Amino acid sequence: MKKPSVELKLPxxxxxxxxATQTAEVIARHMELTEDQGAEISMxxxxxxINAFEHSKSDNNVxxxxxxxxxxxxxxxxxxxxxxxxxxxxxxxxxxxVGKEERKRGWGLQLIQELxxxxxxxxxxxxxxxxxxxxxxx
Amino acid sequence: MNAFIKSTKExxxxxxxxxxxxxxxxxxxxxxxxxxxxxxxxQYKFLINMAGTKVVNSIGxxxxxxxxxxxxxxxxxxGYYNLAPIVSKTFNxxxxxxxxxxFESEEQAISGL
Numbered sequence: 001m002k003k004p005s006v007e008l009k010l011p012x013x014x015x016x017x018x019x020a021t022q023t024a025e026v027i028a029r030h031m032e033l034t035e036d037q038g039a040e041i042s043m044x045x046x047x048x049x050i051n052a053f054e055h056s057k058s059d060n061n062v063x064x065x066x067x068x069x070x071x072x073x074x075x076x077x078x079x080x081x082x083x084x085x086x087x088x089x090x091x092x093x094x095x096x097x098v099g100k101e102e103r104k105r106g107w108g109l110q111l112i113q114e115l116x117x118x119x120x121x122x123x124x125x126x127x128x129x130x131x132x133x134x135x136x137x138x
Numbered sequence: 139m140n141a142f143i144k145s146t147k148e149x150x151x152x153x154x155x156x157x158x159x160x161x162x163x164x165x166x167x168x169x170x171x172x173x174x175x176x177x178x179x180x181q182y183k184f185l186i187n188m189a190g191t192k193v194v195n196s197i198g199x200x201x202x203x204x205x206x207x208x209x210x211x212x213x214x215x216x217g218y219y220n221l222a223p224i225v226s227k228t229f230n231x232x233x234x235x236x237x238x239x240x241f242e243s244e245e246q247a248i249s250g251l
Contacts, residue, residue: 017195035223036223040227043194043224046195098207099210105196105197107199110232111232
């Protein structure tokens with residue numbers, strides 16, 4: 001049997017990431033995830049959407065795919081922007097930001113990696129796909 | 139007043155800001171506007187009651203880092219209470235708890251800041 005999935009198409013407009021989190025909450029309830037698991041997925045999704053909105057440098061839509069597996073939830077955030085090189089993204093540290101010239105932002109990837117069980121990035125000059133997985137622990 | 143700011147009050151020379159809704163860029167700017175105005179007026183202690191804020195993003199939280207930085211210049215302090223577990227976890231991951239304090243309750247926050 002085909003595994004259930006949900007697909008969203010989001011325009012790049014302020015706070016559209018909250019549509020994705022509302023959908024994630026419904027799916028989390030359907031999968032009987034804990035409140036903490038659901039909140040972590042939503043937070044990671046917010047950050048992935050913001051990255052897609054801000055860094056894709058594209059006016060195209062952002063696509064969100066939720067793939068419901070028996071023992072995990074996979075969330076893909078797909079943009080059609082210019083891509084990025086993950087090896088050039090530095091791990092942020094607050095010690096390098098407070099009282100220093102370094103910009104205070106740039107936490108998105110770090111948060112996604114901390115909150116999800118696995119994260120993969122596929123990126124080229126035609127777009128980026130972030131694939132995030134949360135293992136289900138009932 | 140910005141809709142994100144539910145109320146502000148002062149107690150024991152501490153400015154207490156109660157938020158409501160999504161802490162994004164606009165929410166962060168709303169908090170910082172109050173803090174910077176109060177700092178200019180000579181008040182250097184702040185508490186944020188986040189009972190009404192269940193969702194944050196890293197841009198909004200980054201603005202709290204800017205406030206922390208500003209407060210370091212004047213030997214001020216900032217703390218937070220009534221945090222949702224995911225907000226508390228986000229603050230930990232971003233390291234805010236190294237430079238500011240998360241309290242369990244308003245009473246604890248006012249006495250402990």
